[in-house]
Amino acid sequence: MPTEPGSERAAVAYEDRLKSIAPSRADGMPVLDLVVLGLGKDGHTASLFPQDPALMEDTRQVLSVRGGMPYVYRFTLTLPVLNSARHVFFLVSGANKAPIVKQILTTDSSPFLPAQQVQPTDGKIIWLLDRAAASHL
Numbered sequence: 671m672p673t674e675p676g677s678e679r680a681a682v683a684y685e686d687r688l689k690s691i692a693p694s695r696a697d698g699m700p701v702l703d704l705v706v707l708g709l710g711k712d713g714h715t716a717s718l719f720p721q722d723p724a725l726m727e728d729t730r731q732v733l734s735v736r737g738g739m740p741y742v743y744r745f746t747l748t749l750p751v752l753n754s755a756r757h758v759f760f761l762v763s764g765a766n767k768a769p770i771v772k773q774i775l776t777t778d779s780s781p782f783l784p785a786q787q788v789q790p791t792d793g794k795i796i797w798l799l800d801r802a803a804a805s806h807l
Contacts, residue, residue, distance in 0.1 A: 682683065685730065689792070702755045705758045706761055707758060707760050709762045713785050713786070715784050715788060717735055717738065718746055718749065719735075727748045731747065732746070733748060753790050755797075757796070758788055762800070764800070769805045771807065776807070787798070
């Protein structure tokens with residue numbers, strides 16, 4: 671992924687790269703074999719933050735976004751790309767993540783948190799939690 675923070679040009683360049691190397695579905699979304707994601711205490715993943723307009727993107731594959739702590743420019747794959755993956759692993763550790771893990775896995779919060787919106791359409795999702803992150807389940 672390019673490293674020009676805040677650059678729309680870099681986001682488009684990475685999207686073009688994905689199109690050139692990954693197989694795609696009929697709608698043009700790349701089909702990645704494996705996506706490994708983390709989880710923020712606020713339910714964000716892949717630099718997709720709660721209530722961010724990037725969550726509504728349904729045609730682009732890569733976006734330049736700004737958010738998080740620290741509040742900086744980042745690049746992210748969009749939900750349509752994540753949801754086209756064959757396998758999605760969430761790798762989560764630490765007791766400070768236990769409350770959000772419980773919320774995501776045991777409740778239907780509305781609006782859905784970004785991590786809850788990762789639901790591969792033709793793939794599998796696996797949560798890998800250490801004992802501390804799973805302590806509220």
